[in-house]
Amino acid sequence: MKLTDVIRRPLITEKTTIQREDGQTIVFEVAAGATKVEVRQAIEALLGPKVASVRTSLVHGKVKRQGRFSGRRPDWKKAYVRLRAGEKVPEFLEGA
Numbered sequence: 001m002k003l004t005d006v007i008r009r010p011l012i013t014e015k016t017t018i019q020r021e022d023g024q025t026i027v028f029e030v031a032a033g034a035t036k037v038e039v040r041q042a043i044e045a046l047l048g049p050k051v052a053s054v055r056t057s058l059v060h061g062k063v064k065r066q067g068r069f070s071g072r073r074p075d076w077k078k079a080y081v082r083l084r085a086g087e088k089v090p091e092f093l094e095g096a
Contacts, residue, residue: 001034003046004046006042007031008029008030010026010029023089024052025082026080026081027080028081030079032077034079036055049087049090054079055079056078056080057079058076059077059078
């Protein structure tokens with residue numbers, strides 16, 4: 001898997017914004033088949049800061065209805081990336 005395929009997008013929610021304000025944790029949506037090692041390598045290669053730890057979580061898709069038709073959103077994976085002491089969040093993620 002290529003490094004650019006591992007990281008899909010940063011997650012910007014209230015919970016992740018609070019974690020990012022501490023300056024240590026960034027949350028990303030990652031590829032479903034990505035491992036912790038691949039996520040670590042992708043972050044260090046593409047964004048620059050050194051990674052202390054990676055925690056991953058599977059998010060199950062919800063069942064949604066539109067009138068009488070029902071469907072299901074896809075499952076996806078997110079990664080909580082903790083930076084090493086002294087490393088800072090990349091500039092483009094600070095204002096988001």
